Amino acid sequence: MASARSGFMDLLRLVPRGGPAICNVSVTNLCNATCDFCNFAHDKGFVTHRRSLDAARFEAALGRLREQAGVRFVTFMGGEPLLHPKILDMVRTATAMGVQPTLVTNGWLLPPKAEALAEAGITTLFISIDAAEAEVHEKNRGLKGVCKRIREATGILQARGVTVIASVAMTRLVKDYDALARFVQSLGFSAITFSYPRKAALGSNSLVWSEDSDLVDMSKEELLAAFDGAEAARAIIPVHNPRAGIADMRRRLSGQGERFVCHAGYKYFYMDWNYDLWRCEDWATPLSSVWDFTPEKMVRDGCQACTTDCYRDASIMLHFPVAIGDAFARMREGRPFKALAALADRRNAGSVGAVIGHGSRLARLAGAG
Numbered sequence: 598m599a600s601a602r603s604g605f606m607d608l609l610r611l612v613p614r615g616g617p618a619i620c621n622v623s624v625t626n627l628c629n630a631t632c633d634f635c636n637f638a639h640d641k642g643f644v645t646h647r648r649s650l651d652a653a654r655f656e657a658a659l660g661r662l663r664e665q666a667g668v669r670f671v672t673f674m675g676g677e678p679l680l681h682p683k684i685l686d687m688v689r690t691a692t693a694m695g696v697q698p699t700l701v702t703n704g705w706l707l708p709p710k711a712e713a714l715a716e717a718g719i720t721t722l723f724i725s726i727d728a729a730e731a732e733v734h735e736k737n738r739g740l741k742g743v744c745k746r747i748r749e750a751t752g753i754l755q756a757r758g759v760t761v762i763a764s765v766a767m768t769r770l771v772k773d774y775d776a777l778a779r780f781v782q783s784l785g786f787s788a789i790t791f792s793y794p795r796k797a798a799l800g801s802n803s804l805v806w807s808e809d810s811d812l813v814d815m816s817k818e819e820l821l822a823a824f825d826g827a828e829a830a831r832a833i834i835p836v837h838n839p840r841a842g843i844a845d846m847r848r849r850l851s852g853q854g855e856r857f858v859c860h861a862g863y864k865y866f867y868m869d870w871n872y873d874l875w876r877c878e879d880w881a882t883p884l885s886s887v888w889d890f891t892p893e894k895m896v897r898d899g900c901q902a903c904t905t906d907c908y909r910d911a912s913i914m915l916h917f918p919v920a921i922g923d924a925f926a927r928m929r930e931g932r933p934f935k936a937l938a939a940l941a942d943r944r945n946a947g948s949v950g951a952v953i954g955h956g957s958r959l960a961r962l963a964g965a966g
Contacts, residue, residue, distance in 0.1 A: 615667075621866070715753075
Protein backbone atom coordinates (compact mmCIF):
# COMPACT_ATOMS: atom_id res chain seq x y z
CA MET A 598 0.00 0.00 0.00
CA ALA A 599 2.83 2.40 0.85
CA SER A 600 4.46 1.74 -2.52
CA ALA A 601 1.19 2.37 -4.36
CA ARG A 602 0.60 5.61 -2.43
CA SER A 603 4.12 6.90 -3.07
CA GLY A 604 3.86 6.07 -6.76
CA PHE A 605 0.55 7.88 -7.07
CA MET A 606 1.84 10.92 -5.18
CA ASP A 607 4.90 11.03 -7.43
CA LEU A 608 2.68 11.18 -10.50
CA LEU A 609 0.52 13.88 -8.89
CA ARG A 610 3.59 16.04 -8.38
CA LEU A 611 4.16 15.94 -12.14
CA VAL A 612 0.68 17.30 -12.96
CA PRO A 613 1.80 20.98 -13.09
CA ARG A 614 4.46 19.88 -15.59
CA GLY A 615 1.90 18.17 -17.83
CA GLY A 616 2.14 14.72 -16.31
CA PRO A 617 4.73 11.95 -16.64
CA ALA A 618 6.76 11.12 -19.74
CA ILE A 619 7.60 7.84 -21.47
CA CYS A 620 10.85 6.69 -23.08
CA ASN A 621 11.37 3.82 -25.51
CA VAL A 622 14.87 2.40 -25.06
CA SER A 623 16.45 0.25 -27.77
CA VAL A 624 18.98 -1.70 -25.76
CA THR A 625 20.43 -3.59 -28.74
CA ASN A 626 20.22 -3.77 -32.52
CA LEU A 627 20.59 -7.55 -32.44
CA CYS A 628 17.66 -9.82 -33.22
CA ASN A 629 17.21 -13.58 -33.46
CA ALA A 630 14.16 -13.37 -35.76
CA THR A 631 13.71 -12.95 -39.52
CA CYS A 632 10.49 -10.93 -39.77
CA ASP A 633 9.70 -9.93 -43.35
CA PHE A 634 8.48 -6.46 -42.38
CA CYS A 635 11.41 -5.49 -40.10
CA ASN A 636 14.99 -4.64 -40.99
CA PHE A 637 16.35 -5.71 -37.61
CA ALA A 638 15.92 -9.25 -39.01
CA HIS A 639 19.28 -10.97 -38.71
CA ASP A 640 19.16 -12.39 -42.26
CA LYS A 641 18.66 -9.05 -44.06
CA GLY A 642 22.11 -7.55 -43.54
CA PHE A 643 20.99 -4.13 -42.35
CA VAL A 644 22.73 -4.56 -38.99
CA THR A 645 26.35 -4.23 -40.02
CA HIS A 646 27.71 -3.14 -36.63
CA ARG A 647 26.36 -4.99 -33.61
CA ARG A 648 25.56 -2.57 -30.83
CA SER A 649 24.22 -2.91 -27.29
CA LEU A 650 23.57 -0.32 -24.61
CA ASP A 651 26.31 0.02 -21.99
CA ALA A 652 24.30 -1.11 -18.97
CA ALA A 653 26.85 0.36 -16.55
CA ARG A 654 25.70 3.85 -17.55
CA PHE A 655 21.97 3.14 -17.63
CA GLU A 656 21.20 4.29 -14.09
CA ALA A 657 22.80 7.67 -14.70
CA ALA A 658 21.02 8.10 -18.04
CA LEU A 659 17.61 7.16 -16.64
CA GLY A 660 18.18 9.44 -13.67
CA ARG A 661 18.76 12.34 -16.03
CA LEU A 662 15.60 11.52 -18.00
CA ARG A 663 13.64 11.21 -14.77
CA GLU A 664 14.69 14.61 -13.50
CA GLN A 665 14.97 16.59 -16.73
CA ALA A 666 12.00 15.16 -18.67
CA GLY A 667 9.74 13.65 -15.98
CA VAL A 668 10.14 10.13 -17.41
CA ARG A 669 8.28 7.63 -15.24
CA PHE A 670 7.69 4.85 -17.77
CA VAL A 671 10.34 3.06 -19.83
CA THR A 672 9.83 0.44 -22.54
CA PHE A 673 12.77 -1.84 -23.30
CA MET A 674 12.96 -2.68 -26.99
CA GLY A 675 15.44 -3.85 -29.62
CA GLY A 676 16.12 -5.59 -31.83
CA GLU A 677 15.32 -8.27 -29.30
CA PRO A 678 15.87 -6.83 -25.81
CA LEU A 679 16.24 -10.24 -24.14
CA LEU A 680 19.47 -10.72 -26.09
CA HIS A 681 21.05 -8.02 -23.92
CA PRO A 682 22.98 -9.86 -21.18
CA LYS A 683 22.17 -7.16 -18.59
CA ILE A 684 18.49 -6.64 -19.36
CA LEU A 685 17.36 -7.87 -15.93
CA ASP A 686 19.77 -5.48 -14.24
CA MET A 687 18.34 -2.55 -16.20
CA VAL A 688 14.76 -3.57 -15.38
CA ARG A 689 15.67 -3.72 -11.68
CA THR A 690 17.36 -0.33 -11.91
CA ALA A 691 14.28 1.29 -13.44
CA THR A 692 11.99 -0.21 -10.80
CA ALA A 693 14.25 0.93 -7.96
CA MET A 694 14.23 4.47 -9.37
CA GLY A 695 10.42 4.66 -9.50
CA VAL A 696 10.33 4.35 -13.29
CA GLN A 697 7.92 1.60 -14.32
CA PRO A 698 9.49 -0.79 -16.86
CA THR A 699 7.75 -2.65 -19.66
CA LEU A 700 9.34 -4.77 -22.38
CA VAL A 701 8.59 -5.85 -25.97
CA THR A 702 9.88 -9.28 -27.04
CA ASN A 703 9.34 -11.99 -29.65
CA GLY A 704 9.10 -14.48 -26.79
CA TRP A 705 11.73 -17.02 -27.87
CA LEU A 706 14.03 -16.35 -24.90
CA LEU A 707 11.23 -15.55 -22.46
CA PRO A 708 10.35 -18.78 -20.58
CA PRO A 709 13.57 -19.06 -18.52
CA LYS A 710 13.53 -15.30 -17.82
CA ALA A 711 9.82 -14.84 -17.08
CA GLU A 712 10.00 -15.33 -13.30
CA ALA A 713 13.01 -13.04 -13.00
CA LEU A 714 11.36 -10.31 -15.08
CA ALA A 715 8.30 -10.36 -12.84
CA GLU A 716 10.51 -10.28 -9.77
CA ALA A 717 12.47 -7.36 -11.24
CA GLY A 718 9.34 -5.21 -11.54
CA ILE A 719 7.74 -5.88 -14.94
CA THR A 720 3.96 -5.61 -14.55
CA THR A 721 3.11 -5.40 -18.27
CA LEU A 722 4.89 -7.25 -21.05
CA PHE A 723 4.29 -7.18 -24.81
CA ILE A 724 4.92 -10.21 -27.05
CA SER A 725 4.83 -9.88 -30.83
CA ILE A 726 2.26 -11.93 -32.76
CA ASP A 727 1.99 -11.70 -36.55
CA ALA A 728 -0.93 -13.91 -37.59
CA ALA A 729 -3.93 -15.91 -36.43
CA GLU A 730 -2.17 -19.22 -37.13
CA ALA A 731 0.90 -20.53 -35.31
CA GLU A 732 2.54 -21.84 -38.47
CA VAL A 733 2.15 -18.50 -40.30
CA HIS A 734 3.48 -16.53 -37.34
CA GLU A 735 6.46 -18.86 -36.86
CA LYS A 736 7.34 -18.86 -40.56
CA ASN A 737 7.46 -15.05 -40.64
CA ARG A 738 9.53 -14.93 -37.46
CA GLY A 739 11.85 -17.75 -38.49
CA LEU A 740 11.31 -19.19 -35.01
CA LYS A 741 9.76 -22.63 -35.30
CA GLY A 742 8.15 -23.60 -32.01
CA VAL A 743 7.99 -20.06 -30.62
CA CYS A 744 4.24 -20.27 -29.96
CA LYS A 745 4.81 -23.14 -27.53
CA ARG A 746 7.40 -21.01 -25.75
CA ILE A 747 5.02 -18.05 -25.67
CA ARG A 748 2.25 -20.16 -24.14
CA GLU A 749 4.67 -21.43 -21.48
CA ALA A 750 5.83 -17.88 -20.69
CA THR A 751 2.35 -16.36 -20.50
CA GLY A 752 1.34 -19.02 -17.98
CA ILE A 753 4.29 -18.13 -15.76
CA LEU A 754 3.73 -14.40 -16.09
CA GLN A 755 -0.02 -14.47 -15.55
CA ALA A 756 0.52 -16.52 -12.39
CA ARG A 757 2.80 -13.72 -11.17
CA GLY A 758 0.15 -11.08 -11.93
CA VAL A 759 1.88 -9.69 -15.02
CA THR A 760 -0.41 -8.37 -17.76
CA VAL A 761 0.70 -9.99 -21.02
CA ILE A 762 -0.38 -8.19 -24.19
CA ALA A 763 -0.12 -9.45 -27.76
CA SER A 764 1.53 -6.81 -29.94
CA VAL A 765 0.27 -7.25 -33.50
CA ALA A 766 1.42 -5.38 -36.59
CA MET A 767 -1.43 -4.74 -39.01
CA THR A 768 -0.12 -6.54 -42.09
CA ARG A 769 -1.44 -8.81 -44.81
CA LEU A 770 -0.62 -11.78 -42.59
CA VAL A 771 -3.71 -10.93 -40.51
CA LYS A 772 -6.68 -11.98 -42.60
CA ASP A 773 -9.28 -12.57 -39.88
CA TYR A 774 -9.21 -10.34 -36.80
CA ASP A 775 -11.78 -12.40 -34.90
CA ALA A 776 -9.65 -15.51 -35.43
CA LEU A 777 -6.58 -13.53 -34.36
CA ALA A 778 -8.30 -12.47 -31.12
CA ARG A 779 -9.23 -16.08 -30.32
CA PHE A 780 -5.71 -17.27 -31.19
CA VAL A 781 -3.98 -14.85 -28.84
CA GLN A 782 -6.44 -15.81 -26.11
CA SER A 783 -5.44 -19.45 -26.62
CA LEU A 784 -1.80 -18.44 -26.13
CA GLY A 785 -2.62 -16.93 -22.74
CA PHE A 786 -2.78 -13.23 -23.58
CA SER A 787 -5.14 -10.97 -21.66
CA ALA A 788 -5.26 -8.16 -24.25
CA ILE A 789 -4.06 -7.11 -27.68
CA THR A 790 -2.57 -3.95 -29.13
CA PHE A 791 -2.13 -3.11 -32.81
CA SER A 792 0.71 -1.28 -34.50
CA TYR A 793 0.13 0.30 -37.87
CA PRO A 794 2.11 -0.89 -40.93
CA ARG A 795 5.40 0.86 -41.66
CA LYS A 796 6.85 0.81 -45.18
CA ALA A 797 8.71 4.12 -45.35
CA ALA A 798 12.17 4.29 -43.81
CA LEU A 799 12.46 5.72 -40.33
CA GLY A 800 14.68 8.75 -39.89
CA SER A 801 16.55 7.42 -36.84
CA ASN A 802 18.74 4.35 -36.53
CA SER A 803 15.72 2.20 -35.63
CA LEU A 804 15.07 -0.47 -38.24
CA VAL A 805 11.42 -1.28 -37.49
CA TRP A 806 10.34 -0.80 -41.10
CA SER A 807 10.77 -2.38 -44.52
CA GLU A 808 10.55 -0.73 -47.91
CA ASP A 809 10.58 -4.13 -49.63
CA SER A 810 7.92 -6.05 -47.72
CA ASP A 811 4.67 -6.68 -49.55
CA LEU A 812 3.10 -7.44 -46.18
CA VAL A 813 2.96 -3.75 -45.25
CA ASP A 814 2.27 -2.33 -48.72
CA MET A 815 -1.41 -1.99 -47.93
CA SER A 816 -4.01 0.04 -49.78
CA LYS A 817 -6.37 2.52 -48.15
CA GLU A 818 -9.17 -0.01 -48.43
CA GLU A 819 -7.09 -2.73 -46.78
CA LEU A 820 -6.14 -0.40 -43.94
CA LEU A 821 -9.73 0.67 -43.32
CA ALA A 822 -10.77 -2.98 -43.23
CA ALA A 823 -7.96 -3.65 -40.75
CA PHE A 824 -9.17 -0.86 -38.48
CA ASP A 825 -12.70 -2.30 -38.69
CA GLY A 826 -11.27 -5.69 -37.72
CA ALA A 827 -9.40 -4.24 -34.77
CA GLU A 828 -12.55 -2.59 -33.48
CA ALA A 829 -14.56 -5.80 -33.91
CA ALA A 830 -11.93 -7.74 -31.93
CA ARG A 831 -12.98 -5.78 -28.82
CA ALA A 832 -15.97 -8.11 -28.55
CA ILE A 833 -13.56 -11.01 -27.93
CA ILE A 834 -10.54 -9.54 -26.13
CA PRO A 835 -9.59 -6.11 -24.72
CA VAL A 836 -7.93 -3.93 -27.38
CA HIS A 837 -5.49 -1.40 -25.94
CA ASN A 838 -5.57 1.01 -28.87
CA PRO A 839 -7.89 3.84 -27.80
CA ARG A 840 -11.02 4.15 -29.94
CA ALA A 841 -10.05 7.78 -30.50
CA GLY A 842 -6.71 6.60 -31.88
CA ILE A 843 -8.26 4.31 -34.46
CA ALA A 844 -10.75 7.06 -35.32
CA ASP A 845 -7.81 9.41 -35.93
CA MET A 846 -6.18 6.88 -38.28
CA ARG A 847 -9.42 6.68 -40.23
CA ARG A 848 -9.54 10.48 -40.39
CA ARG A 849 -5.97 10.54 -41.68
CA LEU A 850 -6.77 8.03 -44.42
CA SER A 851 -9.84 10.02 -45.47
CA GLY A 852 -7.85 13.26 -45.67
CA GLN A 853 -9.67 14.93 -42.78
CA GLY A 854 -6.61 15.03 -40.55
CA GLU A 855 -6.17 13.80 -37.00
CA ARG A 856 -7.77 15.51 -34.01
CA PHE A 857 -4.94 14.72 -31.60
CA VAL A 858 -1.34 15.86 -32.04
CA CYS A 859 1.70 13.76 -31.19
CA HIS A 860 3.63 14.59 -28.02
CA ALA A 861 6.88 12.93 -29.10
CA GLY A 862 9.78 15.12 -28.05
CA TYR A 863 7.75 16.56 -25.19
CA LYS A 864 6.19 13.65 -23.28
CA TYR A 865 7.53 10.69 -25.26
CA PHE A 866 11.12 9.96 -26.31
CA TYR A 867 13.33 7.34 -27.94
CA MET A 868 16.81 6.52 -26.64
CA ASP A 869 19.11 4.31 -28.69
CA TRP A 870 22.01 2.02 -27.81
CA ASN A 871 24.44 4.95 -28.18
CA TYR A 872 22.64 6.97 -25.48
CA ASP A 873 21.44 9.42 -28.10
CA LEU A 874 18.01 10.80 -27.26
CA TRP A 875 15.58 11.27 -30.14
CA ARG A 876 12.21 12.89 -30.38
CA CYS A 877 11.01 9.58 -31.80
CA GLU A 878 12.19 6.79 -34.09
CA ASP A 879 10.84 8.66 -37.12
CA TRP A 880 12.91 11.83 -36.59
CA ALA A 881 16.08 12.33 -38.68
CA THR A 882 18.31 13.85 -36.00
CA PRO A 883 18.53 13.28 -32.25
CA LEU A 884 17.58 15.98 -29.77
CA SER A 885 20.99 15.50 -28.15
CA SER A 886 23.03 12.97 -26.26
CA VAL A 887 21.10 12.02 -23.12
CA TRP A 888 24.03 13.47 -21.14
CA ASP A 889 23.43 16.90 -22.70
CA PHE A 890 19.64 16.84 -22.54
CA THR A 891 17.83 19.70 -20.81
CA PRO A 892 14.13 20.69 -20.89
CA GLU A 893 14.99 23.48 -23.36
CA LYS A 894 15.66 20.78 -25.97
CA MET A 895 12.07 19.50 -25.83
CA VAL A 896 10.01 19.92 -28.99
CA ARG A 897 6.30 20.65 -29.12
CA ASP A 898 5.00 21.61 -32.55
CA GLY A 899 1.82 19.58 -33.11
CA CYS A 900 3.54 17.02 -35.34
CA GLN A 901 1.34 14.81 -37.55
CA ALA A 902 4.13 13.33 -39.68
CA CYS A 903 3.61 9.61 -39.05
CA THR A 904 1.25 6.97 -37.67
CA THR A 905 3.59 5.26 -35.20
CA ASP A 906 1.01 3.79 -32.85
CA CYS A 907 2.91 3.79 -29.53
CA TYR A 908 3.45 7.55 -29.82
CA ARG A 909 0.09 8.44 -31.32
CA ASP A 910 -2.03 6.31 -28.96
CA ALA A 911 -0.08 7.39 -25.88
CA SER A 912 -0.39 11.01 -26.98
CA ILE A 913 -4.16 10.71 -26.79
CA MET A 914 -3.95 9.55 -23.18
CA LEU A 915 -1.37 12.24 -22.44
CA HIS A 916 -3.51 15.00 -23.98
CA PHE A 917 -5.51 15.79 -20.82
CA PRO A 918 -2.50 15.78 -18.44
CA VAL A 919 -0.71 18.09 -20.89
CA ALA A 920 -3.78 20.36 -20.96
CA ILE A 921 -3.71 20.55 -17.16
CA GLY A 922 -0.02 21.42 -17.30
CA ASP A 923 -0.80 24.12 -19.85
CA ALA A 924 -3.48 25.52 -17.56
CA PHE A 925 -0.98 25.73 -14.69
CA ALA A 926 1.51 27.47 -16.99
CA ARG A 927 -1.04 30.03 -18.21
CA MET A 928 -2.07 30.77 -14.63
CA ARG A 929 1.54 31.37 -13.66
CA GLU A 930 1.71 33.80 -16.58
CA GLY A 931 -1.38 35.61 -15.30
CA ARG A 932 -3.60 34.50 -18.20
CA PRO A 933 -6.60 32.80 -16.56
CA PHE A 934 -8.75 32.79 -19.70
CA LYS A 935 -6.04 30.91 -21.60
CA ALA A 936 -5.91 28.47 -18.70
CA LEU A 937 -9.66 27.91 -18.97
CA ALA A 938 -9.33 27.45 -22.73
CA ALA A 939 -6.78 24.67 -22.22
CA LEU A 940 -9.16 22.85 -19.87
CA ALA A 941 -12.18 23.45 -22.11
CA ASP A 942 -10.53 21.77 -25.15
CA ARG A 943 -13.08 19.21 -26.38
CA ARG A 944 -10.32 16.69 -27.03
CA ASN A 945 -9.85 16.36 -23.26
CA ALA A 946 -12.99 14.22 -23.08
CA GLY A 947 -11.56 11.76 -25.59
CA SER A 948 -8.29 11.71 -23.68
CA VAL A 949 -10.03 10.99 -20.38
CA GLY A 950 -12.03 8.24 -22.06
CA ALA A 951 -8.82 6.64 -23.34
CA VAL A 952 -7.30 6.76 -19.86
CA ILE A 953 -10.42 5.19 -18.33
CA GLY A 954 -10.21 2.45 -20.94
CA HIS A 955 -6.74 1.61 -19.67
CA GLY A 956 -7.67 2.21 -16.04
CA SER A 957 -6.74 -1.08 -14.40
CA ARG A 958 -3.38 -1.38 -16.16
CA LEU A 959 -2.47 2.26 -15.54
CA ALA A 960 -3.39 1.94 -11.87
CA ARG A 961 -1.04 -1.02 -11.53
CA LEU A 962 1.70 0.86 -13.36
CA ALA A 963 1.32 3.88 -11.11
CA GLY A 964 1.27 1.74 -8.01
CA ALA A 965 4.42 -0.10 -9.02
CA GLY A 966 6.09 3.23 -9.58
